[in-house]
Amino acid sequence: DAKTTQPPSMDCAEGRAANLPCNHSTISGNEYVYWYRQIHSQGPQYIIHGLKNNETNEMASLIITEDRKSSTLILPHATLRDTAVYYCIVRGAGGTSYGKLTFGQGTILTVHP
Amino acid sequence: DSGVTQTPKHLITATGQRVTLRCSPRSGDLSVYWYQQSLDQGLQFLIQYYNGEERAKGNILERFSAQQFPDLHSELNLSSLELGDSALYFCASSVAGAGRINEQFFGPGTRLTVL
Numbered sequence: 001d002a003k004t005t006q007p008p009s010m011d012c013a014e015g016r017a018a019n020l021p022c023n024h025s026t027i028s029g030n031e032y033v034y035w036y037r038q039i040h041s042q043g044p045q046y047i048i049h050g051l052k053n054n055e056t057n058e059m060a061s062l063i064i065t066e067d068r069k070s071s072t073l074i075l076p077h078a079t080l081r082d083t084a085v086y087y088c089i090v091r092g093a094g095g096t097s098y099g100k101l102t103f104g105q106g107t108i109l110t111v112h113p
Numbered sequence: 114d115s116g117v118t119q120t121p122k123h124l125i126t127a128t129g130q131r132v133t134l135r136c137s138p139r140s141g142d143l144s145v146y147w148y149q150q151s152l153d154q155g156l157q158f159l160i161q162y163y164n165g166e167e168r169a170k171g172n173i174l175e176r177f178s179a180q181q182f183p184d185l186h187s188e189l190n191l192s193s194l195e196l197g198d199s200a201l202y203f204c205a206s207s208v209a210g211a212g213r214i215n216e217q218f219f220g221p222g223t224r225l226t227v228l
Contacts (some may be wrong), residue, residue: 043219103156
């Protein structure tokens with residue numbers, strides 16, 4: 001799996017957009033980018049994933065650069081409840097170990113009033 | 114609510130003992146995954162089952178074992194417990210199919226404390 005690099009922490013004001021970057025320069029052509037978050041001691045929560053096109057759902061948007069070496073998760077209007085650890089994970093969709101998610105250290109996002 | 118249930122929520126036991134953690138996946142999900150989260154190791158994949166069969170193994174100790182039953186619920190058995198086994202244990206489930214296999218839904222976890 002491609003290695004990912006995320007900043008250890010970020011701050012965001014409530015109501016503003018939170019933009020969380022992730023570098024994955026060794027990503028291969030069949031690997032997807034997944035984002036999960038974990039609110040204190042709760043089970044991780046799937047947010048969004050993408051292959052090469054930008055994606056949007058009710059929670060967030062995912063912007064993947066054209067060369068796919070980096071991506072940005074955007075929470076358009078952050079609330080206090082979005083304070084969590086955000087994990088960027090790169091995984092293939094097949095193979096003998098598909099489904100085995102590898103969580104790094106993630107980015108601690110703190111949303112403040 | 115992810116639809117994945119785990120029991121018990123908390124478990125306190127002594128070193129050397131054996132415990133069983135239980136997980137019920139979301140309705141219709143055939144894949145079940147177990148993860149361990151400790152303070153020093155972070156969130157680590159242990160093992161995956163698909164429709165009753167073991168599919169992938171991670172950093173699972175030999176003292177740990179798991180199985181998935183015909184009704185698709187899964188159990189994680191931890192034996193000869195050590196202080197270092199104290200952690201949060203999460204179960205997750207997903208649908209089958211390429212691309213979605215990594216869209217996993219996690220349960221609330223079982224907090225295991227070994228004294």
